[in-house]
Amino acid sequence: xxxxxxxxxxxxxxxxxxxxxxxPERARALSEIAKTPCPAIGNRRxxxxxxxxxxxxxxxxxxxxxxxGFDAGTGVVTVEAGITxxxxxxxxxxxxxxxxxxxGTGFATVGGCIAQDVHGKNHHNAGSFGQHVLxxxxxxxDKRTTATPTKNKDLFRxxxxxxxxxxxxxxxxxxLKPCAGDVMMVTEQRADNWDQHINLLDASTAEYxxxxxxxxxxxxxxxxxxxxxxxxxxxxxxxxKPSKSVPMNAPNWALSGPIVRAFNAAYFRRVPGSGKSSVKxxxxxxxxxxxxxxxxxxxxxxxxxxxxxxVPLDQMDALREMLGLIARSGLASPLAVLKRMxxxxxxxxxxxxxxxxxxxxxxxxxxxxxxxARLEDMTKDAGGRLYLAKDALATGPAIKAMYPEHGDWTKLxxxxxxxxxxxxxxxxxxxxxxxx
Amino acid sequence: MSEMTQTWIILGATSSMxxxxxxxxxxxxxxxxxxxxxxxxxxxxxxxxxxxxxDARAVKFDARDAxxxxxxxxxxxxxxxxxxxxxxxxxxxxxDAIDEDPSLIDGTVMDSFxxxxxxxxxxxxxxxxxxxxxxxxxxxxxxxxxxxGNYVYGAAKAGFATYLSGLRNRLTRSGGxxxxxxxxxxxxxxxxxxxxxxxxxxxxxxxxxLMRAVEKKKNVIYTPFFWRYIMLIIRHIPEFIFKKxxx
Numbered sequence: 001x002x003x004x005x006x007x008x009x010x011x012x013x014x015x016x017x018x019x020x021x022x023x024p025e026r027a028r029a030l031s032e033i034a035k036t037p038c039p040a041i042g043n044r045r046x047x048x049x050x051x052x053x054x055x056x057x058x059x060x061x062x063x064x065x066x067x068x069g070f071d072a073g074t075g076v077v078t079v080e081a082g083i084t085x086x087x088x089x090x091x092x093x094x095x096x097x098x099x100x101x102x103x104g105t106g107f108a109t110v111g112g113c114i115a116q117d118v119h120g121k122n123h124h125n126a127g128s129f130g131q132h133v134l135x136x137x138x139x140x141x142d143k144r145t146t147a148t149p150t151k152n153k154d155l156f157r158x159x160x161x162x163x164x165x166x167x168x169x170x171x172x173x174x175x176l177k178p179c180a181g182d183v184m185m186v187t188e189q190r191a192d193n194w195d196q197h198i199n200l201l202d203a204s205t206a207e208y209x210x211x212x213x214x215x216x217x218x219x220x221x222x223x224x225x226x227x228x229x230x231x232x233x234x235x236x237x238x239x240x241k242p243s244k245s246v247p248m249n250a251p252n253w254a255l256s257g258p259i260v261r262a263f264n265a266a267y268f269r270r271v272p273g274s275g276k277s278s279v280k281x282x283x284x285x286x287x288x289x290x291x292x293x294x295x296x297x298x299x300x301x302x303x304x305x306x307x308x309x310x311v312p313l314d315q316m317d318a319l320r321e322m323l324g325l326i327a328r329s330g331l332a333s334p335l336a337v338l339k340r341m342x343x344x345x346x347x348x349x350x351x352x353x354x355x356x357x358x359x360x361x362x363x364x365x366x367x368x369x370x371x372x373a374r375l376e377d378m379t380k381d382a383g384g385r386l387y388l389a390k391d392a393l394a395t396g397p398a399i400k401a402m403y404p405e406h407g408d409w410t411k412l413x414x415x416x417x418x419x420x421x422x423x424x425x426x427x428x429x430x431x432x433x434x435x436x
Numbered sequence: 437m438s439e440m441t442q443t444w445i446i447l448g449a450t451s452s453m454x455x456x457x458x459x460x461x462x463x464x465x466x467x468x469x470x471x472x473x474x475x476x477x478x479x480x481x482x483x484x485x486x487x488x489x490x491d492a493r494a495v496k497f498d499a500r501d502a503x504x505x506x507x508x509x510x511x512x513x514x515x516x517x518x519x520x521x522x523x524x525x526x527x528x529x530x531x532d533a534i535d536e537d538p539s540l541i542d543g544t545v546m547d548s549f550x551x552x553x554x555x556x557x558x559x560x561x562x563x564x565x566x567x568x569x570x571x572x573x574x575x576x577x578x579x580x581x582x583x584x585g586n587y588v589y590g591a592a593k594a595g596f597a598t599y600l601s602g603l604r605n606r607l608t609r610s611g612g613x614x615x616x617x618x619x620x621x622x623x624x625x626x627x628x629x630x631x632x633x634x635x636x637x638x639x640x641x642x643x644x645x646l647m648r649a650v651e652k653k654k655n656v657i658y659t660p661f662f663w664r665y666i667m668l669i670i671r672h673i674p675e676f677i678f679k680k681x682x683x
Contacts, residue, residue, distance in 0.1 A: 091487075
């Protein structure tokens with residue numbers, strides 16, 4: 001009754017798995033199913049193979065999505081791990097609380113946010129998701145373990161950003177943050193080139209700050225983009241626009257070079273030279289693409305890759321060089337983001353480091369693969385790292401070199417899961433469960 | 437509580453379709469009684485709904501144990517206002533398991549037909565006394581025609597559908613209403629590993645259809661709507677052909 005064999009993919013749709021999935025709807029069913037130790041997956045918003053387990057089993061947590069407790073005085077909420085960030089924001093923003101860290105899609109589950117220790121547009125102020133987790137409940141076969149920053153603290157730390165390797169994340173207690181109202185006051189400014197872009201990011205004092213970057217602009221316009229700064233505010237809620245969905249795979253030319261260049265130029269000019277301020281709904285600001293369901297189909301049936309790296313502050317020039325390579329390749333899509341990150345991170349395998357992070361989407365083509373391999377090398381040489389939530393192409397030795405605490409993490413993961421029952425396609429591809 | 441309070445008794449409230457429907461009536465301000473067997477799970481759901489701002493309570497209901505019925509009715513009666521009920525219970529053991537052990541028929545019929553019918557029979561006088569209220573009864577397209585794959589479940593649901601038709605006939609006289617719902621394939625725990633499903637609807641989509649049917653006082657709805665036409669065709673296949681088919 002519980003398991004079915006099916007094919008499923010990561011968000012980028014390049015990698016897929018054929019395996020058995022169960023999707024429990026009750027706590028009792030989950031405990032029963034989890035007796036067979038196997039990885040848990042959420043809404044599969046990781047782009048590559050972090051949520052895939054070929055020829056094995058996995059537990060789809062999306063129907064375990066209830067709120068179990070909330071203290072209106074302290075903003076501490078306890079949830080089943082399959083609840084989405086968007087749902088939490090939707091329920092609690094009107095009560096004056098929102099998740100302290102929200103990734104770029106509201107469809108990410110709390111379990112997924114913990115497993116990838118995600119960050120948001122306020123990373124420079126708030127740190128990563130895991131830094132606001134007060135406790136997690138893990139299912140490891142018959143065992144049910146609770147870990148907090150003080151109790152089972154090694155296990156806790158290995159779980160934050162631990163790509164699900166320490167057990168099934170069943171429940172979590174989160175510290176929400178107070179918000180004055182449930183709208184965003186957003187200011188957008190144009191940056192005409194790389195230096196201006198970096199200067200605006202560096203100078204920003206806003207709570208939320210991110211740069212959209214035109215990854216097709218070259219020469220003097222390299223690095224041009226729009227810097228978005230925002231604060232939570234009280235105000236009248238603009239009416240929600242109805243969501244749309246992408247009904248089928250787009251043809252291959254839909255995101256070809258000339259179309260992307262034209263789109264990006266128009267998007268850049270949308271913001272007047274003097275900048276503009278506006279009021280947006282929380283979900284429109286945080287989850288701009290969620291209004292378009294299944295937008296990953298825009299890349300056609302071959303799917304796409306997202307490259308995201310971070311380099312230390314003093315390696316800004318290396319990042320600029322990488323952006324130059326990307327721009328000259330003509331392979332980038334309109335989805336490209338530049339952001340200054342703070343040092344906040346919660347686990348051994350957490351992505352963030354103080355520096356600049358660049359994220360760019362590429363339709364899956366052989367030349368995109370070559371480019372991404374090149375970018376991987378350059379990132380490693382710059383002392384930076386790649387984001388496992390996005391990765392589908394990296395190599396194990398490079399990732400291990402980028403994550404200095406990887407060796408410590410494997411020991412803790414082994415302690416929690418000696419048989420590697422929670423291994424996934426990603427941990428096997430990158431050989432992440434072995435130290436060397 | 438004011439006379440305008442709407443109370444919804446949700447039988448079989450642990451199912452995903454029922455949960456989706458409960459959230460929708462809660463959004464309209466109803467008091468919700470989540471009824472079912474798994475009290476631990478129902479308490480979680482009730483707490484979840486309370487934290488979202490609804491007066492939700494977990495109550496024990498077992499279609500095979502009539503002693504669980506009266507306390508639910510008493511609780512709904514005590515809330516006051518209009519009493520409504522939505523029935524999502526039912527069980528579908530694999531047909532080959534029934535072939536092996538025919539006694540499974542008893543439980544299937546109790547879960548899918550006689551248990552909820554007996555409950556509704558006791559509820560009817562309360563609704564008549566108030567001169568209002570709606571019953572949503574979830575049947576199945578499987579009840580429209582006996583098929584080799586699940587004819588015991590189908591027969592139970594057919595019996596339930598006929599019961600609902602009669603109950604509608606009765607309650608209409610006092611201002612009440614009954615909506616019979618026949619869902620096609622819905623993406624639930626019950627159908628998770630069923631092979632060969634097509635045009636599968638989400639529980640949320642079905643719940644939206646139910647809400648619209650309640651508002652518009654529909655009598656019999658198929659959800660998604662096109663199942664009406666699929667079943668129209670299936671019902672019209674002559675028996676001498678149908679008996680040789682395995683659909």
